[in-house]
Structures are given as C-alpha cells and as structure tokens.
Amino acid sequence: MPSRNNTSDPGDDAKPGDADADAEPMTATSPPTSDNNHRDVVVVGAGISGLAATRGLVEAGKSVAAIEHRDRVGGRLWSPELNDQSGRVDLGATWFWPGEPRVLALAEEFGLPLHQQHLDGDATYHQPNVSQRIDGNPIDVPSYRFSNGAQSLAEAVAGVIPEGVIQLNTTVTSVRGVGPFELDVVEQANGSRTVITADHIVLALPPALAASNIAFAPPLPDRLHGLASMTPVWMGSTTKVVVHFARAFWRDAGLSGSAISHIGPMREIHDMSGPGGNPAALFGFVPNMTPGPEPTADEIRHQLVELFGADAANPSQILIADWRKEPGTAPDGVEALRAYQAFGHDLYQRPSLDGRLHWCSTETAVISPGHIEGALASAERVVSQIASSNISPSSLQGSHP
Numbered sequence: 001m002p003s004r005n006n007t008s009d010p011g012d013d014a015k016p017g018d019a020d021a022d023a024e025p026m027t028a029t030s031p032p033t034s035d036n037n038h039r040d041v042v043v044v045g046a047g048i049s050g051l052a053a054t055r056g057l058v059e060a061g062k063s064v065a066a067i068e069h070r071d072r073v074g075g076r077l078w079s080p081e082l083n084d085q086s087g088r089v090d091l092g093a094t095w096f097w098p099g100e101p102r103v104l105a106l107a108e109e110f111g112l113p114l115h116q117q118h119l120d121g122d123a124t125y126h127q128p129n130v131s132q133r134i135d136g137n138p139i140d141v142p143s144y145r146f147s148n149g150a151q152s153l154a155e156a157v158a159g160v161i162p163e164g165v166i167q168l169n170t171t172v173t174s175v176r177g178v179g180p181f182e183l184d185v186v187e188q189a190n191g192s193r194t195v196i197t198a199d200h201i202v203l204a205l206p207p208a209l210a211a212s213n214i215a216f217a218p219p220l221p222d223r224l225h226g227l228a229s230m231t232p233v234w235m236g237s238t239t240k241v242v243v244h245f246a247r248a249f250w251r252d253a254g255l256s257g258s259a260i261s262h263i264g265p266m267r268e269i270h271d272m273s274g275p276g277g278n279p280a281a282l283f284g285f286v287p288n289m290t291p292g293p294e295p296t297a298d299e300i301r302h303q304l305v306e307l308f309g310a311d312a313a314n315p316s317q318i319l320i321a322d323w324r325k326e327p328g329t330a331p332d333g334v335e336a337l338r339a340y341q342a343f344g345h346d347l348y349q350r351p352s353l354d355g356r357l358h359w360c361s362t363e364t365a366v367i368s369p370g371h372i373e374g375a376l377a378s379a380e381r382v383v384s385q386i387a388s389s390n391i392s393p394s395s396l397q398g399s400h401p
C-alpha cells in the first residue's frame with residue numbers, strides 16, 4: 001500500500017479536554033417513536049470495525065442495532081467471486097502482517113484458510129526509457145492472505161451476531177439531540193425513514209464521511225467536526241485493479257509479479273493468486289492524487305504486457321474498484337485529504353457528547369491505523385468504553401423535551 005503522507009496537523013489547536021468546548025446545549029427535537037426502536041447502542045457501519053464492536057457489545061449484554069449502507073457487510077473488505085467461480089479476489093484489503101495479533105486471532109478463531117503472499121521470483125521496475133528486471137523481490141514483504149478473500153473475515157464475524165441486529169441497505173442520515181439520540185435511518189429501496197433512539201452511538205465509518213454525510217443537530221463541536229472533516233480515508237482515493245488470468249504465467253519466467261511502474265495507470269503491482277497460484281491474478285494500485293477518470297481495460301492490458309510480456313494480453317477478467325466513487329467509503333474531495341497525522345488523534349480516543357458518541361473505524365486507531373488491525377483495535381476501545389460507561393437510561397431524565 002502507498003505510504004502515509006504527512007502535512008500540517010489538523011488538530012494543532014484541538015487540545016485534549018476541549019472536545020465539547022464549542023457544543024451547543026443539546027435538546028432532542030422530537031420524542032422517541034417507540035420502545036421497539038430504542039437500543040442501548042446504534043453502530044453506524046458494518047465494516048470490520050463496526051462488526052467487531054457490535055459483536056463485543058452484544059456479548060456485553062447491550063441491545064444493539066448495526067446500520068449498514070451497503071447490501072453487504074465488510075465495507076473496505078470486499079472480495080467478489082470471479083466470473084468463472086474459481087475463487088474470490090480482493091478489491092479492498094488484501095494482506096495482514098506479522099505483528100498484527102488481532103487479525104490473526106480472529107482468523108484462527110473462525111478457522112479461516114490463510115496463505116502466505118507469493119514472494120519468489122524477480123521484481124520489475126519500469127519508467128519511460130528504463131525497464132529493469134531486479135534480482136529478487138524488494139517490493140513485497142512477508143504477509144498473510146485470506147484464501148477466501150478478506151471479506152470472509154467480516155462475514156465470519158457477522159455470522160456470530162444475532163439475526164436482526166445488522167440492518168443492510170440502510171443509511172444513517174441524521175442524528176438529533178442527546179440522551180437518547182435520535183437517528184434517522186433511511187432504507188435504500190424506498191427511501192422510507194425510521195427513527196431509532198439510542199443511549200450511545202458508535203461511528204464505525206471514516207470520520208470524514210461521518211462529518212460530511214450525517215447531519216448532527218445540534219452540530220458536532222467545531223474542533224471535532226474540523227478534525228473529522230480533515231482526516232483522510234485510508235485508501236479512499238485509490239483505484240484497485242485485479243486482473244485474472246488462466247494461469248500465473250509470470251512465475252514460469254521467474255518473476256514474482258511485483259513491479260513498480262511509471263508507464264501506465266498502476267503504480268504498484270503484486271501477485272494476487274490464491275494458494276498454489278490458483279486462481280491466478282495480479283493486482284495494482286492506481287494512486288489518484290487528483291480527481292480524474294478510472295483506467296480503461298486497454299490501458300491496464302497495455303501496461304501489463306509491457307511489464308510481463310505478451311501472455312498478459314488476454315486476461316480472463318479485469319475488475320476495477322474506484323474507491324473514490326463508493327459513497328459508503330469516500331466523501332466528495334477525498335483525494336485532497338492528506339493530513340495523516342490526524343489518524344489516531346487524541347479526540348478520537350475518548351467519547352464525545354457527554355460520553356455517548358464513540359469514534360470507531362481504522363482511522364481513529366492508535367495501533368496500526370489504516371489497517372484491518374487498526375479497525376479491530378478501535379472496536380476493542382469502544383466496547384470497553386461502553387461496557388464500563390456509567391451512563392444509564394435513568395441518568396437521562398430531563399433530556400427529553
């Protein structure tokens with residue numbers, strides 16, 4: 001994955017303890033609809049952080065609704081099946097690394113098949129007028145892969161969450177008041193709106209997306225809104241390309257499939273084949289530093305032929321995921337968000353709004369922010385905060401209009 005890029009600190013003037021400094025007095029605008037629609041906690045988003053948080057909260061005895069915009073769980077873990085049904089490939093996260101114990105423990109708990117990233121063979125480096133075969137593979141590092149796709153991790157966690165808790169195809173559009181909060185939940189199919197009330201909210205989506213797409217009334221404190229709006233979405237401006245072939249022909253030529261390239265849309269290319277080379281696939285990242293179109297299939301084929309030879313001219317399938325265009329991932333203008341030092345910011349480490357609004361998602365993690373590991377670490381923090389919270393419905397008296 002591309003490395004993080006540091007610019008100025010959005011939280012320079014955001015001091016710990018100041019989170020609620022700009023808050024307006026909180027009043028709910030309308031009473032809760034019915035007890036059936038009240039939960040101890042509403043988790044916004046069923047990516048891996050929201051799923052892990054939901055699971056932990058249910059196990060802690062809380063009533064939970066997990067509201068998910070997409071028609072699937074996993075968010076940035078997305079592993080569609082290939083057209084020929086020979087396996088799944090990752091259009092979102094691909095790897096996890098030694099030293100990421102949470103991901104490994106979860107994969108082992110569910111018995112998910114894993115394999116090592118293919119490292120053997122030489123790498124290639126291409127720029128205009130220079131084409132170099134590099135002895136060995138300095139591009140890849142040892143890492144683990146999910147043999148059934150990284151989304152299988154999310155699906156496994158969702159599988160142990162009681163039925164009815166996760167609501168797919170529904171979007172949280174607004175949050176009103178506090179104690180309890182009122183959330184507008186809109187169904188994709190027909191636009192119908194339900195109000196759910198909750199004592200706690202877990203924002204398990206990129207902070208910039210929450211700041212841009214969820215209307216808070218009263219508004220979030222200025223510093224918190226400013227920080228969230230400036231926090232980059234990890235890989236949210238990247239286009240990922242997966243190219244499926246009948247066989248991993250580059251391995252026959254002693255190539256690892258890894259390349260750094262400046263001659264086409266993909267900057268960084270890796271082998272994405274399954275165990276033993278099946279299904280055979282290469283993948284590449286297109287870094288979009290500015291808005292622009294996604295690469296065409298012709299451009300991708302041309303680049304791969306330049307790098308790996310004529311065998312690359314006839315792929316079985318090309319899959320392209322432009323994460324900038326995913327409304328469940330990226331706010332408008334996501335390419336411009338570069339303040340990576342906002343990741344794991346102090347203001348995300350403790351609940352806001354009198355201890356009731358909790359920041360989940362990988363961007364808020366102190367440990368491995370950006371990675372699946374970070375998403376799991378953020379969920380752990382939130383579960384522990386809510387499980388030990390002394391806020392109870394009885395302490396909310398006087399909060400209703």
Ligand SMILES: Cc1cc2nc3c(=O)[nH]c(=O)nc-3n(C[C@H](O)[C@H](O)[C@H](O)COP(=O)(O)OP(=O)(O)OC[C@H]3O[C@@H](n4cnc5c(N)ncnc54)[C@H](O)[C@@H]3O)c2cc1C
Pocket residue numbers: 001044045046047048049050067068069070073074075076077091092093094095096170171172173204205206209213214234235236238239240323327328329360361362363370371372373374375
């Ligand atoms: C191309 C790419 C490659 C990556 N490679 C790796 C890798 O190799 N290794 C690694 O560790 N990490 C990688 N990552 C990062 C990894 O995918 C993330 O760290 C992790 O999946 C984030 O999980 P999350 O739960 O924090 O957020 P998300 O997965 O973004 O989940 C947020 C969820 O909230 C939902 N949502 C959004 N708005 C609303 C709303 N208003 N109402 C209801 N639901 C909403 C979304 O649909 C989504 O399901 C990669 C990411 C991408 C995109």
